[in-house]
C-alpha cells in the first residue's frame with residue numbers, strides 16, 4: 001500500500017490496466033500539477049506535488065479510471081494555486097474540471113463545529129454535494145494520504161482531522177463498501193486520537209502474534225499443502241483483526257483482549273465459486289467443524305454485497321479456527337466496494353457515466369438482495385446516499401437542515417420557524433444577497449433576513465415546495481384577507497352610516513343582533529366581509545340599520561345629501577385594488593366599484609367602465625397621507641430621430657422614476673408615438689415629469705392615456 005513515489009513508477013502501474021492514451025493523459029495532469037504547485041512544499045518539506053501524486057497512486061491501486069486519476073493529480077490546484085476551473089476544463093476537459101471543482105468544494109466544507117448527532121447529516125451532505133460519485137472517491141484517497149502523513153502536523157490539528165475522519169469519512173467509506181479504506185481510516189484515526197490506548201493494543205497484538213507466529217505459520221502451510229494436494233489453486237493467508245475493531249469490541253462488548261485474540265483466523269482465496277465449496281469440504285475433513293457455525297454468504301450475500309463462505313472449526317487445545325473462503329473477485333468487492341466496480345468494468349467504455357456505474361453497483365447489490373430475500377435497509381440507505389432526493393444546507397450557526405430538492409430560501413425560513421418564514425424579506429446564500437426564489441444546493445449556508453412588519457407574499461407560492469411553507473403561506477393569506485375584508489367593510493359601512501348622522505359604535509347591541517338575525521348572518525364580521533366583497537351595498541345596509549328611527553330622523557337623513565366618501569390610504573391590502581383600465585393616481589377624482597371577487601376596485605371617476613356598475617358604486621377619496629407608487633401611462637409624440645428614446649428614458653430615470661414598460665409605434669415618416677408605463681406618487685409628481693419631458697427638443701406632445 002506504499003504511496004507511489006514517482007510519476008514513472010505510477011505510469012508503470014497505469015499501463016497495466018489503462019490504454020496508452022489514458023495513461024499519458026494522467027501523466028500530463030501530473031506535469032500540470034507539478035508546475036502549478038511549483039515552489040509549494042508540504043509540512044514534511046517535500047515538494048507539494050508528492051501529495052497529489054500519492055493520492056493518484058492510491059486510486060491507481062484500486063484501478064480507478066483515468067479521469068479520477070487526473071482529478072486526483074489536480075485536486076488541490078483550484079484551492080491552492082488560484083488556477084481556475086475553466087482553465088482546467090480547457091486543458092483536460094469539462095468532466096475532469098467538474099471532478100476537481102467538486103473535490104475543492106468538499107474540502108472547503110467546515111466540519112469544525114461538528115456535534116456528534118450531526119455527523120450523519122454531514123456524511124449525507126458530502127454525498128449529496130458530489131453529483132459524480134468519483135468526487136467522493138478522490139476525496140477519500142486525498143484524506144487517506146493526509147491521514148498517513150498526519151505525524152508532521154501539530155497535535156491539535158492532527159486530532160481535529162482524526163476526529164473528522166472517524167466521524168465522517170470512515171462511515172462514508174463503509175457506506176460505499178470500501179472496507180480497506182475504512183479500516184485504515186479507523187486505525188490511523190484511533191492512533192491519532194488515543195495514542196496511548198492504540199499503542200498498548202498494538203504492543204499486545206505484536207506480543208500475541210510473536211507467541212503464536214510459528215504455530216500459525218505451520219497451520220497455514222498445512223492447510224495450503226493439503227489443498228494443493230487435492231488439486232486446488234489456492235492462497236491461504238493468516239488474518240488479524242484491525243486495531244480499532246479490537247478496541248471497539250473491548251469497549252462495547254466488554255471482552256478481554258485475550259478473549260478477542262484467542263482464535264486462529266485464515267482466509268483462503270480460490271479461483272472459482274465452485275472451488276469455494278470443494279475447499280470447504282477439504283478443510284472440514286482436516287478439523288472438526290463447530291456445529292451451526294457455517295455461513296454461506298455466497299448463496300445469500302450480506303446486505304452490502306459481501307460474499308464469502310465462513311466456517312469455524314475446533315483446533316488444538318480447543319482454540320477455534322475461523323476460515324473464510326472466497327474468490328479474488330469477492331475479495332476485491334469486500335475490500336474496495338464501489339471502487340471495485342470500476343476494476344471489473346474497466347474493459348468497458350469509460351465514457352459510461354459515473355452515475356451509471358454507481359447505479360450498476362446499487363443494482364447489483366439489489367439483485368443479490370432479492371435473491372437472498374433479506375433486509376433491504378442497507379441498499380435503501382446506499383441508494384438514498386447516492387441519488388438523494390434531499391439537499392442539506394447550513395444555518396448561519398452551523399446547524400444542518402434537510403430539505404427536499406428544489407427547495408428555496410422560503411422553505412428554509414419556514415423550516416427554521418414559522419415566525420421566521422412569516423417575517424422573511426430577503427436572504428443571503430453563502431453570505432451574498434440572493435433572490436428568495438433561487439433553488440438551494442447542498443452545502444450552502446443560508447441566512448434569512450426578517451423585518452417585523454413583513455408579511456408572506458402570495459408570489460412565494462410559485463416556488464415554495466415544502467408542505468410546511470405552503471400551508472403556512474396559505475393560512476396567513478386567508479387570515480389576512482379576512483382581516484382586511486372586515487376592516488374595509490367596517491369603514492365602508494361607517495361612512496355610509498355617517499350620512500345618516502350615525503356611527504357603527506352608536507348602534508345598540510340589541511338592534512345589531514336583531515338585524516344580523518333577520519339578515520341570516522352569524523356574526524358582525526360576516527356582514528362586514530359581505531360588504532367589503534361587494535355582496536351588499538353599504539349605503540343600503542346603512543339605510544336599513546338607520547331606518548327604524550323617528551320619522552324626523554329619516555327625513556333628515558334623506559336630505560343629508562351625498563354619502564361621505566371613504567378615504568384611501570394605499571395600505572388597504574388585498575381587498576382593494578386599482579383598475580388597470582384608467583390607472584388612478586392620488587390627486588385624481590375617484591370612485592369605487594364593489595366587486596364580489598376583488599372587493600373595492602378604484603377607478604378614475606370619468607372611467608367609462610364604471611357606467612355598467614352604477615348600482616354598486618361607492619364614494620371614495622384619497623387620504624391626505626396616502627402612500628405608495630402608482631402606475632400611469634403616458635403617450636409621447638416625438639420626431640423620428642436616432643437616440644430619442646434613450647434621451648427620454650434618461651430624463652425620466654434622472655428624476656428617480658422607474659419605467660415599467662416602453663413601446664413605440666411609427667406614426668409616419670416624420671413622427672413616432674412612444675408609450676410608457678411608469679410609477680408615480682401623485683398628480684403633482686406626474687405633472688412635474690410631464691413638464692420635464694415636454695422641455696426635451698423634438699418632443700412634440702406628452703399626454704396621459706385616459707382610456
Ligand code: MN
Pocket residue numbers: 051075076142
Ligand atoms: Mn489534498
